[in-house]
Amino acid sequence: MPEPRQTGGGPAVLWVRPLTTAAFAPFGSVIEADPAAMRLINGGNTERYHALAEAEATGLEARVVINIFRGSPRAFPYAVTMMERHPFGSQSFSPIDDRPWLVIVADDEGGRPGLPQVFLAGGRQGVNYRRNVWHHPLMTVGATSDFLVVDRSGAGNNLEEFFYDEPFIIEQAELRA
Numbered sequence: 001m002p003e004p005r006q007t008g009g010g011p012a013v014l015w016v017r018p019l020t021t022a023a024f025a026p027f028g029s030v031i032e033a034d035p036a037a038m039r040l041i042n043g044g045n046t047e048r049y050h051a052l053a054e055a056e057a058t059g060l061e062a063r064v065v066i067n068i069f070r071g072s073p074r075a076f077p078y079a080v081t082m083m084e085r086h087p088f089g090s091q092s093f094s095p096i097d098d099r100p101w102l103v104i105v106a107d108d109e110g111g112r113p114g115l116p117q118v119f120l121a122g123g124r125q126g127v128n129y130r131r132n133v134w135h136h137p138l139m140t141v142g143a144t145s146d147f148l149v150v151d152r153s154g155a156g157n158n159l160e161e162f163f164y165d166e167p168f169i170i171e172q173a174e175l176r177a
């Protein structure tokens with residue numbers, strides 16, 4: 001994973017990498033029409049891309065729910081100041097409007113997120129964050145966009161947030177990665 005660029009005493013600038021199944025594997029699954037997962041159904045009329053990810057919901061009164069998140073576009077350069085995670089369940093985001101967006105995740109380092117890792121997702125790429133994986137809230141790019149979100153509802157506090165001491169910057173130029 002590439003170390004951020006230091007800019008003359010200013011905040012670190014993060015690299016942006018293309019979203020791939022392999023690179024994202026430590027954090028969860030990429031939800032896209034992967035030919036390896038395809039099986040024909042409905043008499044050959046329909047391609048089923050089977051079990052691309054698994055939703056997880058634990059704890060009291062836990063259930064899996066299906067939502068739409070309508071995200072407003074983020075402004076760049078963007079300062080990553082915090083990360084969050086959901087201790088009781090997974091959370092998936094799949095773009096509905098076929099626009100690229102950003103996925104930001106981090107390893108867990110003793111109960112706090114490490115360096116943010118930024119991926120540029122295509123308009124037909126979704127992700128499923130496994131339960132308790134550090135990620136940044138929805139990062140919509142360019143225009144207000146809808147995402148189909150499958151995550152956990154139930155009792156208890158399913159949102160843990162962490163705020164970094166210093167921000168990490170994402171520059172617009174990186175989005176043409």
Ligand SMILES: NC(=O)N[C@@H](O)C(=O)O
Pocket residue numbers: 084091135136137138159
């Ligand atoms: N809080 C909430 O429902 N949204 C976040 O979890 C997010 O990842 O966008």
Ligand code: NI
Pocket residue numbers: 084086091135136137
């Ligand atoms: Ni979340």
